Amino acid sequence: xxxxxxxxxxxxxxxxxxxxxxxxxGHFSPAPYVPIDAYPFFSNRxxxxxFWDVDGNxxxxxxxxxxxxxxxxxxxxxxxxFEAQWRQSDANSVASPCMIELAEMLIDMVPVAEWAFFARxxxxxxxxxxxxxxxxxxxxxxxxxxxGYHGTTPWMQAPGHHGVIPEDHEHLIRIPWNDIAALKxxxxxxxxxxxxxxATPYHHPVFADNALPADGYWQQVTELLxxxxxxxxxxxxxxxxxxxxxxxxxxxxxxxDLICFSKAIANGYALSALVxxxxxxxxxxxxxxxxxxxxxxxxxAAAMACLKTLQEQRGPELxxxxxxxxxxxxxxxxxxxxxxxxxxxxxxxxxxxxxxxDNVMLQQNxxxxxxKRGAFFTSHHNWFLSTAHTEDDIKHTLDICDDAxxxxxxxS
Amino acid sequence: xxxxxxxxxxxxxxxxxxxxxxxxxGHFSPAPYVPIDAYPFFSNRxxxxxFWDVDGNxxxxxxxxxxxxxxxxxxxxxxxxFEAQWRQSDANSVASPCMIELAEMLIDMVPVAEWAFFARxxxxxxxxxxxxxxxxxxxxxxxxxxxGYHGTTPWMQAPGHHGVIPEDHEHLIRIPWNDIAALKxxxxxxxxxxxxxxATPYHHPVFADNALPADGYWQQVTELLxxxxxxxxxxxxxxxxxxxxxxxxxxxxxxxDLICFSKAIANGYALSALVxxxxxxxxxxxxxxxxxxxxxxxxxAAAMACLKTLQEQRGPELxxxxxxxxxxxxxxxxxxxxxxxxxxxxxxxxxxxxxxxDNVMLQQNxxxxxxKRGAFFTSHHNWFLSTAHTEDDIKHTLDICDDAxxxxxxxS
Numbered sequence: 033x034x035x036x037x038x039x040x041x042x043x044x045x046x047x048x049x050x051x052x053x054x055x056x057x058g059h060f061s062p063a064p065y066v067p068i069d070a071y072p073f074f075s076n077r078x079x080x081x082x083f084w085d086v087d088g089n090x091x092x093x094x095x096x097x098x099x100x101x102x103x104x105x106x107x108x109x110x111x112x113x114f115e116a117q118w119r120q121s122d123a124n125s126v127a128s129p130c131m132i133e134l135a136e137m138l139i140d141m142v143p144v145a146e147w148a149f150f151a152r153x154x155x156x157x158x159x160x161x162x163x164x165x166x167x168x169x170x171x172x173x174x175x176x177x178x179x180g181y182h183g184t185t186p187w188m189q190a191p192g193h194h195g196v197i198p199e200d201h202e203h204l205i206r207i208p209w210n211d212i213a214a215l216k217x218x219x220x221x222x223x224x225x226x227x228x229x230x231a232t233p234y235h236h237p238v239f240a241d242n243a244l245p246a247d248g249y250w251q252q253v254t255e256l257l258x259x260x261x262x263x264x265x266x267x268x269x270x271x272x273x274x275x276x277x278x279x280x281x282x283x284x285x286x287x288x289d290l291i292c293f294s295k296a297i298a299n300g301y302a303l304s305a306l307v308x309x310x311x312x313x314x315x316x317x318x319x320x321x322x323x324x325x326x327x328x329x330x331x332x333a334a335a336m337a338c339l340k341t342l343q344e345q346r347g348p349e350l351x352x353x354x355x356x357x358x359x360x361x362x363x364x365x366x367x368x369x370x371x372x373x374x375x376x377x378x379x380x381x382x383x384x385x386x387x388x389x390d391n392v393m394l395q396q397n398x399x400x401x402x403x404k405r406g407a408f409f410t411s412h413h414n415w416f417l418s419t420a421h422t423e424d425d426i427k428h429t430l431d432i433c434d435d436a437x438x439x440x441x442x443x444s
Numbered sequence: 445x446x447x448x449x450x451x452x453x454x455x456x457x458x459x460x461x462x463x464x465x466x467x468x469x470g471h472f473s474p475a476p477y478v479p480i481d482a483y484p485f486f487s488n489r490x491x492x493x494x495f496w497d498v499d500g501n502x503x504x505x506x507x508x509x510x511x512x513x514x515x516x517x518x519x520x521x522x523x524x525x526f527e528a529q530w531r532q533s534d535a536n537s538v539a540s541p542c543m544i545e546l547a548e549m550l551i552d553m554v555p556v557a558e559w560a561f562f563a564r565x566x567x568x569x570x571x572x573x574x575x576x577x578x579x580x581x582x583x584x585x586x587x588x589x590x591x592g593y594h595g596t597t598p599w600m601q602a603p604g605h606h607g608v609i610p611e612d613h614e615h616l617i618r619i620p621w622n623d624i625a626a627l628k629x630x631x632x633x634x635x636x637x638x639x640x641x642x643a644t645p646y647h648h649p650v651f652a653d654n655a656l657p658a659d660g661y662w663q664q665v666t667e668l669l670x671x672x673x674x675x676x677x678x679x680x681x682x683x684x685x686x687x688x689x690x691x692x693x694x695x696x697x698x699x700x701d702l703i704c705f706s707k708a709i710a711n712g713y714a715l716s717a718l719v720x721x722x723x724x725x726x727x728x729x730x731x732x733x734x735x736x737x738x739x740x741x742x743x744x745a746a747a748m749a750c751l752k753t754l755q756e757q758r759g760p761e762l763x764x765x766x767x768x769x770x771x772x773x774x775x776x777x778x779x780x781x782x783x784x785x786x787x788x789x790x791x792x793x794x795x796x797x798x799x800x801x802d803n804v805m806l807q808q809n810x811x812x813x814x815x816k817r818g819a820f821f822t823s824h825h826n827w828f829l830s831t832a833h834t835e836d837d838i839k840h841t842l843d844i845c846d847d848a849x850x851x852x853x854x855x856s
Contacts, residue, residue: 044541051547053559053725056539058734075538076741083536095537100736105536117488123517123712124495125507125820126487127468129456135463147465152564152714153735163598163607172609184733185597186575194730195575197584202611269736295736300535302564302714302737313465318606321596322470323565324512324681324707325714329488408537 033435035404036072040086044074058184059098064238064412070400078105081420083408091408092425094358096416099270099295099381102351103341104420110299110337117333128329134336138307141339142279144287145307149316151326154269154294155183157306158230160321161290162187164308165228165263168315172203173222175215175229179237180206182230182267182292209235210246215253219260228263228289229253233271233280234378239392239412241385242377250286263312264288269295269304274351274380274416277343279307299338301331342419348380351417354426355379358417361430369437383414397443401436402429445847447816448484452498456486470596471510476650476824482812490517493832495820503820504837506770508828511682511707511793514763515753516832522711522749529745540741546748550719553751554691556699557719561728563738566681566706567595569718570642572733573702574599576720577640577675580727584615585634587627587641591649592618594642594679594704621647622658627665631672640675640701641665645683645692646790651804651824653797654789662698675724676700681707681716686763686792686828689755691719711750713743754831760792763829766838767791770829773842781849795826809855813848814841 045062048055056062056073065071072085081104083093096102103110121128135148151157162174174187182188186200205222207214209231219226231253235243257264265288268280272293276283279291289312294304302325308316342348359375359382366373366386371394377383386394392411399411407429409415457474460467468474468485477483484497493516495505508514515522533540547560563569574586586599594600598612617634619626621643631638643665647655669676677700680692684705688695691703701724706716714737720728754760771787771794778785778798783806789795798806804823811823819841821827 044544047548048539048544051544051551051559053561053729057561057729058732058738060539060734060739073538074541074544075536076533076540076542078533078536083533083538085538086541091537093537097535097537098736100535101537105533106531119518121488121490121495121517123509123512124487124490125503125505125509125513126485126495126497127460127472128488129486129498130488132456132460132463132486136459139463147463149465149469152737153568155735156565159597160607166609167607172611183735185571189732193732194727195579197578197615199584199611199614203609300737300740302740315606317465317469320470320601320605322472323567323595324510325564325712326470327472328712328714 033405036087036089038069038072038087041072041074044086064410066396067400070404080104081418081425091406092429093408094415095408095410096418097300099416100300102274102296102347102418103299103338104418105300107299107341109341110334113337114301114330114334118330122328122330123325124327127327128332130329130332131327134332137336137339138305141277142291142307143282144279144291144309146310147308147313147316149306150332151304151323152302153183154292154304155185156323157292157294157304158182158267158269159185160306160319161230161265161292162228163319163321164290164312164316165265167319168312169227169262171225171227173205173225174203174227175205175207175218177209177231177235178206179240180231181237209243210249212249212252215256219256223260226260226262228265229257230265230267232267233275233284236270236377236383236414241374242383242414245284250284254286254288263290265290265292267292269293271378271381272296273339273342275348275378277348297338298331298335301334303331303335345419347419350419351380352378354421355382355417357423358426358429359384361426362433365430365434365437369441371437377414381414381416394440398436398440401439402432405432405435407432445817445844448499448501450481450484450499453484453486456498476822478808479812482816492516493830493837503818504841505820506827507820507822508830509712511828512712514686514708514759514830515711515750516830517712519711519753521753522746525749526713526742526746530742534740534742535737536739539739540744542741542744543739546744549748549751550717553689554703554719555694556691556703556721558722559720559725559728561718562744563716564714564735565595566704566716567597568735569704569706569716570594570679570681571597572718572731573642573677573704574640575731575733576702576724576728577677579731580724581639581674583637583639585617585637586615586639587617587619587630589621589643589647590618591652592643592647621655622661624661624664627668631668635672638672638674640677641669642677642679644679645687645696648682648789648795648826653786654795654826657696662696666698666700675702677702677704679704681705683790683793684708685751685754687760687790689760709750710743710747713746715743715747757831759831762831763792766833767794767829769835770838770841771796773838774845777842777846777849781853783849789826793826793828806852810848810852813851814844817844817847819844
């Protein structure tokens with residue numbers, strides 16, 4: 033199987049490092065991509081489940097823009113809805129009625145939602161959720177999960193990160209995932225100052241196996257927090273609308289007070305939403321939180337088309353089935369080559385790791401070999417399925433995986 | 445002159461309050477609009493310097509989407525650039541080369557810029573600027589201006605705001621604008637822990653007269669801060685590219701270390717940028733700051749077209765001249781009716797206030813009367829000119845202003 037060259041990507045990257053810190057920064061940064069020469073860094077074409085890099089190499093994309101792409105790039109219905117709204121009005125000095133229509137749609141679709149608030153970034157609404165929790169409880173402390181990610185606002189970054197100061201974490205208490213004893217201890221120690229608990233619906237850290245909620249975990253969490261007069265916030269930015277159309281909490285059978293959505297809500301258009309219960313409506317209204325582009329209407333029209341299409345396609349079931357086909361196939365192929373592939377998390381956004389290694393070298397090399405053959409995989413982050421991936425795409429991907437394992441064997 | 449009805453806006457607003465906290469929140473909220481029945485709250489059509497509300501009322505728009513619209517809504521060149529990029533690739537799993545091209549354009553255009561970093565909200569980059577300042581100095585405290593606004597992240601909100609806790613302001617020191625003595629005192633008291641000073645290029649608070657920098661103010665600020673080993677950050681989110689194409693600091697003859705841009709950079713598409721000096725490149729690269737949509741390429745292509753067009757049109761000079769025509773006219777008309785209108789700030793984004801009143805009632809009523817006649821004015825916030833406003837628009841606006849003063853007289 034032919035492997036790709038990245039000559040133009042490399043040229044662009046040399047230009048990028050002169051103009052942009054890191055060249056490409058944040059979660060798009062090349063830093064976690066090892067071996068670096070296995071990856072493309074620039075693209076100007078994407079369609080369906082594929083993108084093409086600046087060298088013309090074609091990739092079946094299992095990162096889906098790190099989550100936002102859920103129906104395939106350039107989905108015709110979503111793009112038509114965006115375009116129709118955009119041609120009428122996008123930025124404006126007053127709001128568009130489509131903001132109300134989208135709020136009403138979320139209220140219909142998401143059982144917890146009795147109101148909705150819109151912003152641009154996932155972090156805009158994780159930050160708002162904390163402000164609402166503090167406002168509603170008149171308390172300060174927030175419990176979060178060790179290794180959990182809710183954006184790069186300093187309070188949520190790991191202590192010691194560049195530009196973050198210890199005081200940023202003064203009222204943040206991190207406990208292990210699935211650890212009810214730790215939660216009880218924190219409530220015993222700080223109960224009367226705990227505003228809320230924030231976590232993703234299941235634990236999907238980077239560079240580590242993902243973990244589903246233990247049986248009864250979320251039910252105990254909500255019971256303990258509510259008994260303590262504290263709020264439960266689900267950060268569904270990454271998983272939202274991939275696992276369940278009503279919010280990922282519905283899949284696990286519990287009701288939080290606030291849910292943060294973003295990534296997949298509008299199939300790639302920048303939008304985020306906080307939804308919450310009636311009890312929190314007034315506090316949400318009193319918190320002042322705003323941004324210059326938060327009322328741009330095009331992405332809201334896109335969101336309505338995206339959610340409608342996902343629902344019609346039974347998107348979460350479809351992505352779970354595709355993810356199962358992919359990961360079952362990879363596990364089997366790995367075994368055929370004498371490797372053990374561990375699959376964790378939800379199959380619509382699985383996390384994979386070769387276990388036959390003390391470090392992540394094997395996994396990194398194998399993901400690089402797959403990428404160089406046209407299956408865009410990261411080694412450190414969960415992957416994403418979309419409804420645009422087909423069974424044939426996955427069969428072709430499994431051929432790539434097979435060839436990548438051969439290459440891995442030859443290297444060892 | 446006929447005044448407008450807002451029947452459909454009112455119906456939509458009744459629907460909105462059921463679905464969305466406040467109905468319309470943040471800086472778009474009706475709360476500051478008094479009298480509330482003078483204002484439209486929903487629109488789905490905007491073109492050039494105008495928007496039309498859901499009742500079909502036409503407004504010459506002096507809020508310009510609160511700043512983002514700088515060339516007129518639906519500007520053909522900007523929208524064509526957006527559309528061409530969007531049809532190729534917007535969200536994607538890897539970056540677009542146009543991110544590099546835009547960074548290079550800013551480096552060429554903005555003397556301070558030796559690198560650029562892109563995000564979506566203005567607050568994304570004001571937050572990053574503070575993280576970079578803390579990282580580069582290994583210090584904690586940030587000096588800001590009383591009444592200054594840098595977004596709604598808790599550290600920047602006024603103490604006591606809903607959802608904000610005292611610790612959010614632990615390392616923020618606010619001093620009055622144009623007060624060098626206060627700045628010297630803060631440096632004397634906390635010099636070895638001051639990471640940076642953040643301010644807008646001139647002081648443009650809401651509900652208060654705006655104030656230009658006193659002669660030599662910024663030169664003294666930069667000298668004092670740099671001598672202290674601290675950084676100078678200009679928050680040019682609101683004024684950037686309306687006063688000067690090289691950053692508003694160029695108009696006032698000084699060089700900060702970091703400049704935050706957003707609003708007008710892409711004529712309404714969601715985008716923000718932090719630019720900075722070579723000395724800060726490595727620290728900017730080390731700070732981890734990212735967002736799901738920060739690499740969406742459409743808005744970057746739009747920004748290049750917007751900045752090119754603004755430069756060709758000599759946008760800042762044109763908007764200053766239009767603003768002067770408008771405000772000179774209003775001052776004169778006010779005087780004819782026996783009122784004194786005070787105009788402050790820069791004429792491309794002037795702040796106006798009727799001084800013949802102890803409170804803001806007269807100003808509120810007059811702005812309402814203007815809006816009901818088709819000139820969309822707020823009473824509490826600076827207005828914005830765009831290059832799409834014409835001399836004829838302003839003449840028509842002045843007729844509206846005249847009629848509004850007559851109505852004001854009749855009410856008193």
